[in-house]
Amino acid sequence: MSQASKNFEKETRRSKTTAFKRAAILHFEQTLSKRKTAQNLKIPRSALVKWIKNKEKIFDRDQRISSRRIWTSDSAKKPQEKENEERLFEWITQKKANKLDCRALRSSKKCSP
Secondary structure, three states: OOOHHHHHHHOOOOOOOHHHHHHHHHHHHHOOHHHHHHHHHHHHHHHHHHHHHHHHHHHHOOOOOOOOOOOHHHOOOOOHHHHHHHHHHHHHHHHHHHHHHHHHHHHHOOOOO
């Protein structure tokens, strides 16, 4: 493969763990060079800049070190139709209870499969 074709190959995106992002930020704080840090860790400089900007969220104590996504209380999806959510939850709960009752009765041959 020629040098020119290597430059045009699309590199696959890879997500990095929170631990890696923390290490990259600490490395930058030691070297004070975004370019050197990005080269040493083989990451795009733009990604490093974003991590430095989001340093507070990345170093949040509630963050799991192995996670790849920063979770906030706002990122949890809220139900659109609360009434439907409640009815669905009640229906699932009833189905689970009936299935458990049926399993207990199945041994005595009183419940159909």
